[in-house]
Amino acid sequence: MLPAVLFALLSAGAVVGVTMAPKSTGEMAVVFPPLTDELTAWAIVREAGGLIVSPTQLSNIVVAYAPDDQFQNRVRKLGALFFVAARGLCGPAAVQDA
Secondary structure, three states, X not given: OHHHHHHHHHHHHHXXXXXXXXXXXXXXXXXXXXXXXXXXXXXXHHHOOOEEEEEOOOOOEEEEEEOOXXXXXXXXXXXXXXXXXXOHHHOOOOOOOO
């Protein structure tokens, strides 16, 4: 039974990895360590040469626009953990009417 469960988990992980992988340029969600606040995340993205697109539901994840294929390397050196497609929980926060 254990091999079947492990195979199912690995398969699910591979599917999520492929569908949530960002392109090397363009819009992507940048994930920072959990205690990173939104303003710090924005400052790091700008310092790495990216543009801010939107906050997300989580303060340590921001949606950024990567102008070139070296953006991920630069922002990773400044503290980003990883990058995912800007969808779902990692997508732009919905604007609520006042």
